[in-house]
Amino acid sequence: MVTNLIETIDDYARTQPEQVVYDVQGVRHTYAQLKAYSDALAAHLDALALPEKAPIMVFGGQTFEMIATFLGIVKAGRAYIPIDTHSPNDRITMINQIAKPAAMIAVENLPVGVGTTPVITPDQLAAIFKTETDYHADHAVSGDDDYYIIFTSGTTGQPKGVEISHRNLLSYVNWMLSDDFGLPKHPNALSQPPYSFDLSVMDLYPTLALGGTLYALPKAVTDDFKQLFSALPQLPINVWVSTPSFMDICLLEPKFDAAHLPALTHFLFCGEELTHKTAATLKQRFPQARIFNTYGPTETCVAVTQIELTDAALKQYDRLPIGYVKADTQMFVVDEKGQPLPADTEGELIIAGPSVSKGYLNNPQKTASAFFEWQGQPAYHTGDVGTMTADGLFRYRGRVDFQIKMHGYRIELEEVNHYLAQQAQIEQAVAVPKYDKNHKVTQMIAYVVPKPNDFKSDFALTTAIKKDLQGMMMEYMIPQRFIYQQQLPRTANGKIDVKSIIKEVNPE
Numbered sequence: 014m015v016t017n018l019i020e021t022i023d024d025y026a027r028t029q030p031e032q033v034v035y036d037v038q039g040v041r042h043t044y045a046q047l048k049a050y051s052d053a054l055a056a057h058l059d060a061l062a063l064p065e066k067a068p069i070m071v072f073g074g075q076t077f078e079m080i081a082t083f084l085g086i087v088k089a090g091r092a093y094i095p096i097d098t099h100s101p102n103d104r105i106t107m108i109n110q111i112a113k114p115a116a117m118i119a120v121e122n123l124p125v126g127v128g129t130t131p132v133i134t135p136d137q138l139a140a141i142f143k144t145e146t147d148y149h150a151d152h153a154v155s156g157d158d159d160y161y162i163i164f165t166s167g168t169t170g171q172p173k174g175v176e177i178s179h180r181n182l183l184s185y186v187n188w189m190l191s192d193d194f195g196l197p198k199h200p201n202a203l204s205q206p207p208y209s210f211d212l213s214v215m216d217l218y219p220t221l222a223l224g225g226t227l228y229a230l231p232k233a234v235t236d237d238f239k240q241l242f243s244a245l246p247q248l249p250i251n252v253w254v255s256t257p258s259f260m261d262i263c264l265l266e267p268k269f270d271a272a273h274l275p276a277l278t279h280f281l282f283c284g285e286e287l288t289h290k291t292a293a294t295l296k297q298r299f300p301q302a303r304i305f306n307t308y309g310p311t312e313t314c315v316a317v318t319q320i321e322l323t324d325a326a327l328k329q330y331d332r333l334p335i336g337y338v339k340a341d342t343q344m345f346v347v348d349e350k351g352q353p354l355p356a357d358t359e360g361e362l363i364i365a366g367p368s369v370s371k372g373y374l375n376n377p378q379k380t381a382s383a384f385f386e387w388q389g390q391p392a393y394h395t396g397d398v399g400t401m402t403a404d405g406l407f408r409y410r411g412r413v414d415f416q417i418k419m420h421g422y423r424i425e426l427e428e429v430n431h432y433l434a435q436q437a438q439i440e441q442a443v444a445v446p447k448y449d450k451n452h453k454v455t456q457m458i459a460y461v462v463p464k465p466n467d468f469k470s471d472f473a474l475t476t477a478i479k480k481d482l483q484g485m486m487m488e489y490m491i492p493q494r495f496i497y498q499q500q501l502p503r504t505a506n507g508k509i510d511v512k513s514i515i516k517e518v519n520p521e
Contacts, residue, residue, distance in 0.1 A: 014187055015222050018160075018179065019087055019153045023048050025224045032199075034221070035077040037229040038244070042077040044224070047084065052148035054085025057141045061131075063115035068092040068162055068374070070109065070130075071208075073120030075229040079208055080217065081142065082118055083161070087179075088150040091115065092159035094174065097209040099232065103485055104172065108164050111375055112174055154179050162374050163211050165311050166416075166425040166490070174374030175211075175311045182218060184368040185314040188339045189219040193319055194305060196279060200225035202252040205235060205259065211311045212284045212421060216254040225252075235259070242266040251276045256284040256421030257291050257453075264291070270298040283307045283316050284421030286409060287333055288451040292322045308335035308409060311423070312383070312393050314368040317342050318407055332452065334408045335399070342366030343390070346401050356403040361413055365392035415511065417446045419454040422489045426457075432486045433459060438478050440464045441501060444492050445515045459492035460501055460514050471497055 015021050025032065026048035033041045058069070069086050071093050073079045079095070086093040094112055096105055102125040109117070109127045116131045117123070118138060133141070154160050160179045164172040190196065202220040204227040206212040220227050228248045234240045245263065255263075260282065263269045271277070280295060280302055287306045295304060309316035320326065320336030338344040345353050346360040354360045369391040372380030383394050398410040415426040426444050433442035440462040447456040461478075468474040475495045482491050502510040 015183060015190065017155065018183060018186060018218065018222060019084070019150060022084065022221045023150070025221075029224060032224060033226045035080060035204075035227050035229065037075060037077065037231065038234070040077075042081075047077075047081055049145070050078070050081035050142045051084035051088055052150075053141055053144045053146050054082060054138075055088035055150065056146045056148045057144070058086065058089040058091070058116075061116070063091075063131075066091065066158075067115035068094050068112055068159065070094045070096055070112065070114045070117045070127075071120060072096045072098065072105070072117065072123055074098045074207070075204065075231045076120060078120045078138065078142070080221075080227075082120055082138070083208075086118075087154040087160055088148070090152045090154055090158070092154065092162050092176070094162045094164065095208040097207040099207070099488060100209070101484055101486055104164075104487065108172060108174070111164075111171070112162065113375065156180055157371065159371075159374075161214075163209065163311055166423055166428050172428075173376060173379055176371050176374050177211075177314050178371065181314045181368045181370060182214075184339075184341055184366070185214070185316070186218050186222050188341070189215070190222060191340075193339070194279065194281070195303070196223065197225070197251050199223060200252040200279075201248075201250045201276070202227055203248065203250045203254055204229040205255055206284075206421070207232070210284075210421070211315050212254065212256065214315045215281060215283060215307075216252070220252070235262075238262070238265070242268070245269060246273045248274075249276055250274070251278045253277060253280045255282065257282050257287040258285065258420040260295065261291055264294055264298070271301065274299075278302055280304045281307060283309065285418040286451070286453050287322075288453055289327065289331055289333055290451065292333060293327050296322065296324065296327060306333055306336060308407070309364070310393065310395050310397075312370045312395075313342075313364045313366075314370070317344060317364055317366070317368060320406070332408070334406050336407060337405050338364075338407070339366075339368075342368060343387075344401075344407060346399060357400055359398055359400050359410055362395045362397045362399045362407070362409075363387070363392060364395060365390040367391075369393050411452070417454050417457070419446070419457060420489060422487075424457070424490055429457065429459075429486070429490050429492065432482060432490070433461070433492075435485065436478055436481055438464055438466055438474060438481070441509075443501060443509050443511055443514060445511065445518050447518050456494060457490075457492040458494045458496060458518055460496050460498055462500060463497055471495070 025044040030045035034044045035042045118133045157178045159176045162174045164174045202216045304322040307316035308318045318336040343365045365387040396413045429444040442461040446454045449455045
């Protein structure tokens with residue numbers, strides 16, 4: 014059982030210094046280098062006399078320097094805020110304003126200024142990493158100190174920073190290292206999700222805690238199917254972590270199977286609903302591998318439930334359950350008044366236990382509305398609808414509100430609407446999800462009342478709108494289709510009738 018994550022990772026620099034910790038397209042770094050780089054950065058941060066405990070933003074992609082930066086920051090007693098290189102400039106600016114960080118570390122060149130926030134540039138960081146130091150991490154992040162803060166989608170264009178403490182992360186990592194998953198002793202794990210997406214924690218910290226190797230796939234590779242299908246058979250991975258959507262892409266390649274990736278023994282999925290079709294196809298391709306469906310919001314540290322999808326489970330369930338809650342956590346179903354419901358009754362899923370976040374960074378109002386205490390444990394209103402059987406098996410049924418999951422990303426439709434309303438060519442708009450027969454969101458469709466314009470076609474108008482939105486919002490939040498209307502339907506009290514639009518998009 015891991016009691017201190019930072020010490021556990023550092024200890025591998027002593028016991029297996031030449032073991033590769035990170036491999037990105039053949040560029041390798043060792044545990045000794047991870048300790049040396051992170052020690053040097055921690056010493057540098059200590060010398061800067063930054064505001065005490067204030068977090069540090071980190072801008073970059075899938076690189077060894079990113080994880081070395083994360084570790085250096087937590088050694089210096091601070092939380093890190095990962096920002097992906099594909100983030101729009103407005104998002105970087107907003108997170109900087111909300112988080113009030115002590116500094117910004119640019120692992121890659123920043124595309125936008127961050128006001129008065131001190132910036133460590135890529136060249137400065139490279140020089141820091143080369144500095145030899147004898148560092149003692151005697152004030153590293155521990156207990157209820159924030160370890161990382163991940164910003165998720167929020168309403169009215171304001172993202173929310175979920176605070177995850179060292180205690181939260183330990184609860185999660187120790188569960189991953191338990192017999193529930195039976196991970197290999199020194200895993201070779203796929204590292205594909207961006208570090209600003211908490212699914213990345215599923216591969217990152219269990220692998221580091223076990224002294225394994227992370228095999229990173231940059232976005233440039235995963236976005237190009239030819240490169241992706243060429244790269245996959247070259248990876249000696251035995252643990253796979255991804256969203257179901259990414260797996261659907263990989264399954265397009267007929268050679269994605271046990272014959273070409275014989276080492277793969279474990280598949281772990283989170284971030285969105287795993288369909289029966291995807292799981293069954295994967296089981297056919299890798300009949301000896303163990304496939305796990307997991308569930309959990311960012312606010313409860315990656316995941317809190319799991320179920321292994323054996324042949325028997327696939328035969329038993331048409332719509333896959335999300336599993337059983339981990340041993341140190343309680344999950345239950347409540348009605349609109351917060352009262353626990355009997356078995357097999359649909360209601361909101363509530364999670365209580367040591368992996369539940371303390372709340373949203375610098376946002377007491379949102380924190381108070383979502384987090385509470387239950388029987389002495391921190392608890393969270395998930396906003397997800399589900400059921401629980403008498404023996405504790407949970408099933409997911411959808412969202413209480415208009416929040417959706419698509420391609421693994423959590424999206425608040427109100428935030429999408431906020432940005433649509435700011436676009437120059439749009440008079441009024443609302444985004445709604447389109448579901449497939451497996452209850453999975455396949456598209457986000459915008460119903461739009463456009464402003465008078467001179468575009469020769471709807472296609473030209475859509476192209477212009479999408480181009481403009483790319484500078485305002487994350488790419489995954491931009492609707493895939495735009496349907497133009499003279500006016501949007503309204504309810505009796507004058508509000509846009511979103512439910513009727515959803516029904517139009519998803520006829521029964």
